[in-house]
Amino acid sequence: MSAAAVPLDRRGRRRLETIEEVLDIAAAIMREQGVAGLAIGEIARRMGIRPPSLYVYFPSKNALYDALFARGARLVLARMEQVNAELADEQDADLQQHLVGAARGMVGWALEQPEYAQLLFWRPVPGFEPSPDAYEPAVRLVETGTGWLTGLRDRGLLRPDVSVADALRDWTVLTSGIVSQQLSNEPGGTLDAGRFTAAIPSLVAMFTAQYGAPAPTATPAPRPRRTRRADPR
Amino acid sequence: MSAAAVPLDRRGRRRLETIEEVLDIAAAIMREQGVAGLAIGEIARRMGIRPPSLYVYFPSKNALYDALFARGARLVLARMEQVNAELADEQDADLQQHLVGAARGMVGWALEQPEYAQLLFWRPVPGFEPSPDAYEPAVRLVETGTGWLTGLRDRGLLRPDVSVADALRDWTVLTSGIVSQQLSNEPGGTLDAGRFTAAIPSLVAMFTAQYGAPAPTATPAPRPRRTRRADPR
DNA sequence: GTCTATATGACGATAGAC
DNA sequence: GTCTATCGTCATATAGAC
Numbered sequence: 001m002s003a004a005a006v007p008l009d010r011r012g013r014r015r016l017e018t019i020e021e022v023l024d025i026a027a028a029i030m031r032e033q034g035v036a037g038l039a040i041g042e043i044a045r046r047m048g049i050r051p052p053s054l055y056v057y058f059p060s061k062n063a064l065y066d067a068l069f070a071r072g073a074r075l076v077l078a079r080m081e082q083v084n085a086e087l088a089d090e091q092d093a094d095l096q097q098h099l100v101g102a103a104r105g106m107v108g109w110a111l112e113q114p115e116y117a118q119l120l121f122w123r124p125v126p127g128f129e130p131s132p133d134a135y136e137p138a139v140r141l142v143e144t145g146t147g148w149l150t151g152l153r154d155r156g157l158l159r160p161d162v163s164v165a166d167a168l169r170d171w172t173v174l175t176s177g178i179v180s181q182q183l184s185n186e187p188g189g190t191l192d193a194g195r196f197t198a199a200i201p202s203l204v205a206m207f208t209a210q211y212g213a214p215a216p217t218a219t220p221a222p223r224p225r226r227t228r229r230a231d232p233r
Numbered sequence: 234m235s236a237a238a239v240p241l242d243r244r245g246r247r248r249l250e251t252i253e254e255v256l257d258i259a260a261a262i263m264r265e266q267g268v269a270g271l272a273i274g275e276i277a278r279r280m281g282i283r284p285p286s287l288y289v290y291f292p293s294k295n296a297l298y299d300a301l302f303a304r305g306a307r308l309v310l311a312r313m314e315q316v317n318a319e320l321a322d323e324q325d326a327d328l329q330q331h332l333v334g335a336a337r338g339m340v341g342w343a344l345e346q347p348e349y350a351q352l353l354f355w356r357p358v359p360g361f362e363p364s365p366d367a368y369e370p371a372v373r374l375v376e377t378g379t380g381w382l383t384g385l386r387d388r389g390l391l392r393p394d395v396s397v398a399d400a401l402r403d404w405t406v407l408t409s410g411i412v413s414q415q416l417s418n419e420p421g422g423t424l425d426a427g428r429f430t431a432a433i434p435s436l437v438a439m440f441t442a443q444y445g446a447p448a449p450t451a452t453p454a455p456r457p458r459r460t461r462r463a464d465p466r
Numbered sequence: 467g468t469c470t471a472t473a474t475g476a477c478g479a480t481a482g483a484c
Numbered sequence: 485g486t487c488t489a490t491c492g493t494c495a496t497a498t499a500g501a502c
Contacts, residue, residue: 126270177410
């Protein structure tokens with residue numbers, strides 16, 4: 001699906017380097033001016049070339065947005081795969097720890113890279129729709145989320161009868177709600193000091209009450225505790 | 234705060250009518266082309282005038298966005314005040330009914346008027362910040378939400394010890410998350426047939442479990458209800 | 467292959483005539 | 485209050501220099 005994996009000669013490598021430089025500068029401009037404020041001429045100005053020269057690498061401005069969308073989707077996918085891998089190592093982590101870790105991973109990424117987050121989560125550019133190629137990492141992100149929740153269910157942290165699709169839908173609503181509110185109402189906020197990022201623990205508690213397995217791991221249980229595993233003898 | 238309430242002569246009335254016409258057409262263009270796709274020249278074209286003539290009514294494109302932001306904020310405020318008034322009439326409605334009604338009111342409005350919702354909830358226009366005047370109805374919307382949740386708490390539907398500010402913050406995250414996901418991932422969806430609007434009952438259940446009073450309305454209550462306010466003695 | 471020079475048409479905005 | 489004329493900037497297309 002993605003670009004063919006042909007071996008690159010010197011010219012090809014140089015071309016890829018230039019493309020990466022264009023994307024770096026474009027992302028910087030989006031961060032400063034807003035996603036829709038990206039201007040081809042400004043990229044050229046910062047690179048010391050003329051605007052038409054950029055059309056050698058990108059046939060249109062929307063093609064540039066497409067490459068930026070793909071890059072953002074790969075970045076967030078990589079971050080979430082890393083977060084999931086770290087959490088998978090913690091064999092005795094409870095549900096809250098998993099959920100808080102995942103929420104902080106996603107929301108933290110979005111606040112660190114607001115230019116990509118706006119391009120991915122909102123649709124601020126009139127007439128731009130990501131191509132299937134650019135969207136592909138976003139599809140993999142959904143698959144990663146599905147696998148993550150399925151794993152939590154299989155390990156007994158989620159109720160065994162939960163619909164993973166419904167739980168993932170609700171989870172994306174929670175995280176995208178935090179990101180949306182934080183970015184639009186308090187753009188300068190951070191993960192650890194933001195009016196809306198502060199909602200993460202509370203929202204994680206809601207999700208836990210809705211989808212978590214009834215037996216809590218370490219918190220006060222309504223009936224006399226039975227230490228670890230139920231040992232009725 | 235808003236425009237002074239001076240009596241209007243014929244010229245003043247005619248001017249206001251023209252301004253309303255400009256806003257109507259601008260909203261239609263935003264709906265068709267996206268918020269950032271609004272073009273002064275297109276408004277003039279549809280009105281049968283030349284672009285510079287519009288500068289008599291709005292000193293800049295951002296001033297036009299400001300008027301549209303104010304209009305959208307007034308529209309959503311009116312809708313939510315109406316929803317709250319209807320719910321207040323239902324004396325014996327339980328918490329779920331209140332929350333579902335409020336969520337459907339807000340999300341339904343956003344899907345009916347996506348052009349205003351995008352302008353209010355996202356920030357798609359580089360360099361545009363709403364003026365305090367335009368923002369004022371949005372502040373009143375927060376006050377309305379605070380009063381709504383306070384009323385629910387005083388009527389015993391929410392736990393007596395909830396922080397209304399926290400609950401409102403979480404509530405806005407939920408609703409704006411639904412709206413964001415629905416508008417960006419499935420723009421054609423409706424309130425009754427949407428991948429993400431379908432999450433409303435589940436998210437309302439989460440919110441209820443977190444903030445609702447432990448005593449359900451129709452099932453045996455653990456202790457006698459105390460009608461109004463929790464006495465601090 | 468890579469970039470420049472140049473041109474087109476749309477845009478937001480301003481000045482000034484009527 | 486509306487117009488014409490104009491400016492600077494934008495994305496984009498083409499032709500050609502090196």
